[in-house]
Amino acid sequence: MKKELAIVLASGGMDSCVSTAIAAVEYELAFLHVNYGQLTEQRELKAFNEIADYYEVENNYRLIADISYLTKIGGSSLTDRKVEMDMDGGDDNGTQNTYVPFRNTHFLTIAVSWAEVIGAKAIVIGAVAQDQPGYPDCKPEYFNIFNKLAEAGTKVSTKVKIITPVIEFTKNEIVKKGTELNAPLNLTWSCYKDSDVACGKCNSCVLRLNAFQKAGIKDPIQYKS
């Protein structure tokens, strides 16, 4: 029987790569990447294409969407060069300034439009609730509501659901699961700050390094420090 089609939101990072590995068991894959003016845009795009090659995703099932209007909006150290990046902490609710306002909604919305046209039945996003308590758009409740929105806001014939394969995982469980499924973690990019060699110091690098350490697995990528 032919597999149903799923669109993976493939950032080029580890969480979406492992989500892809999980989804690949059940679905045929289409890959969506979004440029939003983040510092490491080009490096992420390289990782996206290499991971798509690994999973043999055809060219007409790869979509790169540009939403660089987010740099006009700003409000985040990822999209506004004038804002110094939080290296820890965050505001009173634990939201770091790497939070991009309502970002996941942009990604999911693009995916739903594309799903409606190519007939995909699922959208896969590598959101992780536990490691990102300060990111409001990574909570299970948020995705439940988004599913209702996609149901109400598309054609009657369109049936598409959001899938979050790693939402309840810890980062080290993600490393273990990825290793188990032969996900190409060596091709992923996590650093928020640098594009040549990972900085090893930004929040995203620190989370990744801790995850590999706890999993007892060697991180296949290089770091500056």
Added chain:
Amino acid sequence: MKKELAIVLASGGMDSCVSTAIAAVEYELAFLHVNYGQLTEQRELKAFNEIADYYEVENNYRLIADISYLTKIGGSSLTDRKVEMDMDGGDDNGTQNTYVPFRNTHFLTIAVSWAEVIGAKAIVIGAVAQDQPGYPDCKPEYFNIFNKLAEAGTKVSTKVKIITPVIEFTKNEIVKKGTELNAPLNLTWSCYKDSDVACGKCNSCVLRLNAFQKAGIKDPIQYKS
């Protein structure tokens, strides 16, 4: 007392113009326009700026966002030049091919991100439920769910709600209300097809012409036929 700030989704058309006139009573206004590769993109942009001038919207409160990735996605006669525009009818559920998949969600999502940064308390959209039964993202239920999504998916401190001032209006009630509030209907653009002189034949022109006729008011713009 200083008025609260509202972001108007200003397409350049009549419905958003009259929604603006209604919102202007209560709110200070910011204007958001979205280019999505629609046929009449440049003409709409002209209308957007002329209406923003009329309401004396400052330049830092005008945002133009480009989501031309919708032309890569296609699936609509507005964004795919190879699809002939439905001039009436539509599919079994009355959805015409001028429907752009999940379009309003893109618009609202951009507005929520901007609202979170500039502190706007409301987002105003000129959706009309009655005249667009085939457009799933124009129903009150859809906007109710979107409000829940914006609540769940933004920072705890962010409080922004979607307002749909004309959603229960008929098109002729919109014309009457706009005339009563001195909305600059002469500056609006409705035609989906042409950018020099309105075609008078596409669905959007026909709806507009009928609305003025029923309202007993002369449409101030010119038509080809």
